[in-house]
Amino acid sequence: MLKILVIDDEKSIRNTLRDILGFEGYQVELAENGLIGVEMVKSTEYDIILCDIKMPEMDGLEALEQIISFKPESTVVMISGHGTIDTAVEAIKKGAFDFIEKPLDLNRLLITLRNASDKTALVKETKILKQKVGRKFEIIGDSPAIRKVLEMSDRVAPTEARVLITGANGTGKELVARRLHELSPRAENAFVEVNCAAIPSELIESELFGHEKGAFTSAIKQRKGKFEQADGGTLFLDEIGDMSLSAQAKVLRALQENIITRVGSDKPVEVNVRVIAASNKDLHEEIRNGNFREDLYHRLSVILIHVPSLDQRKEDIPILAHYFIELLCTEYGQPLKEITLEALDMLASRSWSGNIREFRNVIERLIILGGKTITEEDITSFVG
16 A cells, blocks of 8 residues: 655645545545654655645745655655646756646546556665665675675776686676676776677677678678677676687787777777676686787786685685575565574585585575575485
């Protein structure tokens, strides 16, 4: 049930709106002036606020300004018996959702409330999605090893320095890259990820630099590559150790000159991209074996960040376990499960070759198959 606050100095209008909107299925609360209304909004969440304009002590436009200042996502509909076009325009400029003249037309009011409730639902959904996305890319832990990663990331993020992230599969190299982006001046622009290991060598150049129509058999139209898509933002080259030598040469030129050339074209395209790379390979060994360009390595590794394996930060296992239990129980719509200290000790005694990725999968399995409290017996039965 949607909750509506009616702010109006006329008692008869307040009571009439309470009766009508209550009949329509809304929960309605009343405020007799702007001062009281603002205080109520500060302490209570309302889906929609109906606010008169002409009121003593604090008029509706001032109340609107105050409400939007501390709750900018509020859906406020202004109502007035002294409405003019100028007043309506001013109200909308100050953040009102709509403006309705008195005497109120019931059909117009209900349509406005329906539209306002759609906007409120969309705002709530967006907020939930942002929270989910934010949590998805959190780096969890308090061990010295992971604190070092976080501190280095926070120092480097505001700069334009290129960063090379190393570490085994499943340690969270992508999370570090996203943290660098989110804390950088480029955060409002695109974060574009390329998994170099997942793209066939014959397609990597087209994927990175784009192609012109007719550049090859399946090129039926012009296509922008990842460098152009990330213009103004961050390009994350994951598993760069798997990139072909010919693509490496073109990436090197792009880093040196901030210019790329689409496949099938000789026209240069300027790009403004911060490149963050990652690899699970020993790139020094790859250089010795002739598989990776040394000059590209030095271009990419202005800053080196090594992400430790889970076995190198086992003191984080209790924190990670509780984090994933809460996250996954919420995703599955289940009551929050507990985990015993003995079960945590068993998890900490294991070797985690698959790192955080493997650990998350194990916790997910325990949530699905275990009891209300995850115990040693659950670990023995479902993890081994």
